Amino acid sequence: MPSSxxxxxxxxxxxxxxxxxxEIGKIDGVTSVDVDLATxxxxxxxxxxxxxxxxxxxxxxxxxxxxx
Amino acid sequence: MPSSxxxxxxxxxxxxxxxxxxEIGKIDGVTSVDVDLATxxxxxxxxxxxxxxxxxxxxxxxxxxxxx
Numbered sequence: 001m002p003s004s005x006x007x008x009x010x011x012x013x014x015x016x017x018x019x020x021x022x023e024i025g026k027i028d029g030v031t032s033v034d035v036d037l038a039t040x041x042x043x044x045x046x047x048x049x050x051x052x053x054x055x056x057x058x059x060x061x062x063x064x065x066x067x068x
Numbered sequence: 069m070p071s072s073x074x075x076x077x078x079x080x081x082x083x084x085x086x087x088x089x090x091e092i093g094k095i096d097g098v099t100s101v102d103v104d105l106a107t108x109x110x111x112x113x114x115x116x117x118x119x120x121x122x123x124x125x126x127x128x129x130x131x132x133x134x135x136x
Contacts, residue, residue, distance in 0.1 A: 015083030 001031065004050065005043045007067040008059050019062040027054055040067070069099065072118065073111045075135040076127050084132065091126040
């Protein structure tokens with residue numbers, strides 16, 4: 001099962017974490033989203049590889065950014 | 069129309085502001101809640117005076133604290 005990790009900037013609290021989890025969770029094939037608020041690390045498990053651009057779009061929708 | 073201002077600590081983002089507004093807004097007689105995230109200042113307008121303990125309870129429910 002593919003797993004990928006991104007760094008998301010701008011999250012400050014549990015609400016921010018929930019927003020990011022919700023938006024990434026809407027992507028087809030995503031089975032789990034784990035967020036470490038302290039580091040901004042977001043780990044995405046999925047049934048098939050997810051395009052990084054789809055992750056970035058979901059994070060943007062939540063109001064945050066993927067660090068490049 | 070009574071208006072009172074409190075300082076709420078622990079809010080870090082717009083989601084936190086929304087949570088505090090929602091919980092205080094549930095109190096009978098409250099007509100508007102204004103929050104300044106930068107300073108933590110929360111201004112509550114109401115049709116009748118609201119007990120400070122009711123405000124503190126609502127803020128606590130949202131997950132934050134009124135500074136004393």
